[in-house]
Amino acid sequence: MSNQLEKKNQDTIKKVFKLIRPYMHYLILSLIFAAISVALTLYAPILSGNAIDLILSKGHVDFAGVFQILKKYAVVIILTGVAQWLMNLCNNKITYRVVKDVRIRAFAKLQELPLKYIDSHQYGETISRIITDVEQFSDGLLIGFSQLFTGIVTIVGTLLFMLTINVKISLVVILITPVSLFVASFIAKRTYTMFKAQSEKRAEMTSLINEMVGNQKVVQAFGYGSRALERFDEINADLQKVSLRAIFFSSITNPSTRFVNGLVYAGVGITGALSAIRGYISVGQLSCFLSYANQYTKPFNEISSVITELQNAAACARRVFDFIEETPEIPDYEQAVDLQQADGSLELKEVSFSYRKDVPLLQHLNLQVKPGQKIAIVGPTGCGKTTLINLLMRFYDIDAGQIIVSGHDIQEIKRDSLRENFGMVLQETWLKSGTVAENIAYGREGTSREEIIAAAKAAHAHSFIKRMPEGYDTMIQEEGGNLSQGQKQLLCIARVMLNLPPMLILDEATSSIDTRTEIRIQKAFHQMMEGRTSFIVAHRLSTIREADVILVMKDGNIIEQGTHDELLQVGGFYKHLYESQFAK
Template sequence: MKNNKNTLKRILNLLSPYKFRMAVSLILAVVIVLTTLYLPILTGRAVDTIVGKGNVDFERLIKIIFIMIIMMCVTAVAQWCMTAINNGVAYHMVRDIRNQAFNKIMRLPISYVDSTSHGEIINRIINDVDQFSEGLLMGFAQFFTGILTIVLTIIILFTINVYVTLVVLLVTPLAMLVAGFIAKNTYKHFKSQSEKRARMTGIVDEMIAGLSTVKNFTMENQIENEFKESDEELRVASQNAIFISAIAFPATRFVNSLVYAGVAISGALLVITGNMSVGQLTSVLSYATQYTKPFNEISGVVTELQNSFACAARVFSLIDEEEILPDKDVNNVIKDVEGNVEVSHVYFSYDKSKKLIEDLNLDVKAGQRIAIVGPTGSGKSTIINLLMRFYDIDSGSIKIEGKDIGDITRKSIRENFGMVLQETWLKNASIRDNIAFGKPDATFEEIEAAAKEAYADSFIKRLPDGYDTIVTEGGENLSAGQRQLLCIARIMLVLPPMLILDEATSSIDTMTEARISKAFDKMMMGRTSFVVAHRLSTIKNADMILVLKDGHIIEQGNHNELMDMKGFYYELNNAV
């Protein structure tokens, strides 16, 4: 319940910009309830105009019917306006919370994205927010009107007949107990359902991304079984949630029947004794139905709100994730970078219980080409993550032009690095926009020149729409080599003073690689370059080669020096 209160408080905070609309909606809700509750009174009066056969007050009856029609029209218009306003508020709030969640991702540390299923994150922003909005819409439309209907019905019943009202009130605690029981038991089941749905989304997202790998290893059956297990877990969770929520209908119908029977019997006795007219009995029977109807709706609303709260809580938990530590001084930027980098006594590990980088020292002069080699897990990519401040070091210092990167803004650091990674990333946009990703204001001539430098221009012009060809999600309409060429062209366009190439030519054929190497040589000329490579043939011309093993630089020097040492690098080279 405490979590629900916190979630409700945050939802109300999200609603604060729409206070005026909500006030109008509440006024319309009052109008709807008043006009709806006035109709049974008019119905009773209409019945009382029919005293007996041939004794009907038609003049009065016609007036009452005319007023009833007006009340119905007012109710319909007010209902339409309230629904339109509530829908608008709900969808605006969903937009706000979804923007908050997406903006939060931009401020989350890379460690969170690395350690959390992408499907889980997507599910929270898309599915959970949708579920949240659906419950909210029902809550807006029915919760307030339900409570108001119950209160006003009791007041009106008191004005008609006290004894009938007491009969209704005696059954009310039972209706409240039923609603309370349903509300208490639905939250945990809907929360479990949401979590299971997120897991399934994660499985689907991962399998679509790696479908070719799954097929290559003929793991279709195993993946299908994994999906079936997840689907079964979701089925059980959903069944439990639906079962609990489904109790609402028969339980509230039972209470309805008790109320209606009590009112009908007591009212009939009062009519026989002359303490109530037939018209009044008609009215109180209508009110008995209207009185119990809000309990039905509120039970349904509570069920939906519990589901909504469970989904909202998951979205809020994403929004509440710990962000990247803010820059110490937003004005502390680095300018006129030549490419001097100094790494001094750096210690770092992803899991603090497992050591990785220990006492790393490195002195790189401007324009040097530094190659980093070593077995998988030795810390090659970790060094890149630390240079770019994707992760902050545990101790020691990394300096660029004598400035500690811990004191420099992350934006300033990353503007001075260009990265071409083994894993390509292209957005769902035109090829022109993808190349200009780091320089959106680039002219077409600049984009085309960068593509030519990266040897991408020829294949681009062979595409149906040339530079305006739309790259599908993940670049699936391009080959792996073509995607890599576009990523290289993207860096060719901005040409920062320092470069990071993480096995940047891994997806390119040998002939193209030879041509790209010339482009790289031109691009790296006069620029500090860090080249992470698995193929030693790509780094023989490096000014310095760092040989890593278990997070330590165990050897360093140029190719010839390392070969003369006949150490670990020598063994790696001969093993190729």
């Protein structure tokens, strides 16, 4: 298990460096400025040591020499500040450009993922990966560049400077150093799994909050608030446990390394003092050594803190990379055709499909649709009506059989061009944050205001739009929060009216509209469907009497098909459904 974890960590680090590669010039500059900053910082104790040696005794001080050293000291401080500022500038460039690339890739992956991934994962969990985990990764990366590189360069540089002054005292430092490295490594290995668990629990909490906020009306209507709070408390308690463990282990890193650093400082102090007494080094050199010992140990404290942050960042990066590496939707074939204008013909040959392999749904489905026909699909809930629509749009790919549109197998048609030939109005409405006009013209560039108004009039939405504060320029809140369900549905109908593709799908398109407006919309639909192949999913059978063919579905199969009158004469399942709605 530990080997697998170590391998995953290595893979994550490799992927991070792959992301950094395009910004390698900034990385090189950052290392150069870090080296300059460290070199100047390490040169300062030499100057202070020299100044101490110029203080010979009481009343015997070389003030001229001390003043010259102070001038050099001032220059060193200014140059160190400039080098550190430039280093941080390079680090910020690397970090935020890498994070920008990661976010773009994650959002692009969201567009490529098949609907089965979206349907099988909580929305909040996906949002957490793209936003929260990337943010945590960004913080860890910035701290890593800002402190890790500087710390490593400081350690190496300090050792080299100490070796030039006295080898024996330097050996004391080198011998005690592995203890600090062992402590930091021991703790770091245990914190990764804890931070990973913390990230997963955080995503679970985000998902719950997203779910509750988005459905607050339903939550309050059914009095689910107390149970939602119980669920929140449960997840919050679990998050508290994993967070406390992660924070506890990460917190003991700094005190542990400080203890080791104290040993290093004491070792240098004792050895250096004995050497100074015997005349091997001067008091100024001893002062310089003690300063180096302090500077040498300081990066270990910083690195131990950085390692903790990096473990958190690595756990978050792993989740982001897992998302980015999810299997995308099967791409279109290279030879796939671009369906410019469908003729409206459609055929299903022995089509089988199921969401789960162990639960069969559609089996050996056969259907032939002629151009311009109105096909109504009816049946009890869960019989496969919406599933059939999903297959026609290639939101899901069939398991077996063939779906042929305008003489082409839909597997051989580019998805975008296939979907451009269908107009959809669904029971579940969706509106983006933007103006009314932008929502009606969604997906169609270069639409004139006259065309938008004509579409709205055809959908009987023009009158309520004109009553809005700014008419067609009124801003719609997220998910159309400032509109009624019926108004949202009218705007979605206007969106289809604007495009008028050769084939239409109306899935309970008037379910949220009042009876008076529905009669108007039905007239508009009849006009819109004229000469177009239309699929109408409906529970209210009164709306589909004039359909050319009615498909009656049950348990994933078409059990009856024919006109309204033909199916009533048969006296089968359709007649039973019809009479249950219109019983005398």
